[in-house]
Amino acid sequence: MTTLTDGQVESRMVANRRRVTWERCMTDLAPFVTRHVTWRALAAGDIRSKYRRTMLGPWWITATNAFTALIMGLVAGRFLGADMKTYLPNFMISMTIWNFISSSLSESCFTMINAGGMIKAVNMPILIHVMRMVHRNLIIFLHNSAIIPIIWLVYPWHIGIQSLLAPLGLLIVYVAVVSGSMVVSMICVRYRDVPPVMSSVLQLLFFVSPIIWVPENIKGGELFVALNPVAYLLAVTRDPIMGSSPHLMSWIGALLFVAIATAAMGYIYTRYRSRVVYWA
């Protein structure tokens, strides 16, 4: 779909095996830029709809997260013998970021499947369905992260100029999540037994990522952290917030992972997006 010089919209659909060319890829991915208003407004509507007629509205998200923090604070101290002053902030920030990653990936299993009706009835670039889901989870993430300043008030830690790098880390996580969700949702439409696999994978990732543990305390912790892409994503987002500059290796690892994920997503989307309507 292109817009001609006189403002008319032109579209040419030619059947072939959907060879992936750079030009095709750019055309297919253009809606990321041109249609962002659509999914952002739809996502905001979803959140408003979910929390309609509730007392706190979306701030329930923050409230439940705060409750988790409180429980962890009271209980973990006894179970893990951990030093709350350093453990709780670390855990809560990691957990908040992880919730964004895992809920997006887990919801992505069913995003395209559930949107099947709309995919077969409306000519809308299908990436909008996934982006709507990711944006919804991003809004939830932002509400969840409102807890972090509150924790800082209780257990302050040193914040330096490095904290300004945190949005950059978040951007990297966001791109990784978008790419991952897009690929997973397309695979799940075609192969309907993948969702349970995804759920197991996410469980595994949770335990091998430095969320409830730190590398120093776990035998082989350094190895897990070196091989686990999620650990890199957590590092570039969490470390700036905690006031330390992420290690150069973390940046390299995270950017490399995101580059590969995005390339894979670009290829798979361009090659298979017109087939999704036949799978839905």
Added chain:
Amino acid sequence: MPLIEANNVGIEFPVAPPNARSFRHLAIKAASRVGGRVSRSEGAFRFVQALEGISFTLKQGDRLGLVGHNGAGKTTLIRVLAGIYEPTTGSLHTVGRNVPMFDIGLGMDEEASGYENIRTRGLILGLSPEEIEERVPEIVEFAELGEYLELPIRTYSSGMLLRLVFSIAASMHGDIILMDEWIAVGDANFRKKTHDRLQEITGKSGIVVLASHDHGLLRDTCNLGLYLEGGRVRAFGALDDVLKELPAA
């Protein structure tokens, strides 16, 4: 100038045998191929040829009536023209913004108000928030729902909902109108409004494609006809000539 050019368009729907949607099955198949034996015992994909060899050209001012039995491929062809299905063979070239006048109630949220649903529907149809705001007064006036628009649509009767849905669809501006059966909704008063508005829309637009079984309606609205049978073009040309080819209605 709006234009639709279909050249040997074909649509093949894959129908998955029971295990084809299973990743596990794919893995097993791959493994057995390595062993030198391809397992086809579970059955291969079957294909339904919904459309085959469809070629025609529509220009500014053409109104095409799609006719044929149930299952001939009219709905599939409409959706190909809407850009929902990409042809599996052949090519389709369109110039002009197409306005789908089918499935016009999709994407509505029951708990949201009439106004909010107007916005949602507009977003789904590809409008920007500004474009939607421009159309709201026109929609409100046409639907005649008054204050009900502030209430959640689950409080509406089915007739009221159809009024809202039609008003939104009727406010879309475009060059190519695609209709899968004429829309006739609401009480007698609103039906007349709907009819008049649709006549106005189809009169103003560049190209209209209407799938219908109502010959009288087709004669009123269309100048060209396409008779589909088993996914193939059985006749294409002036509407009266094409309607003559149909078995006696």
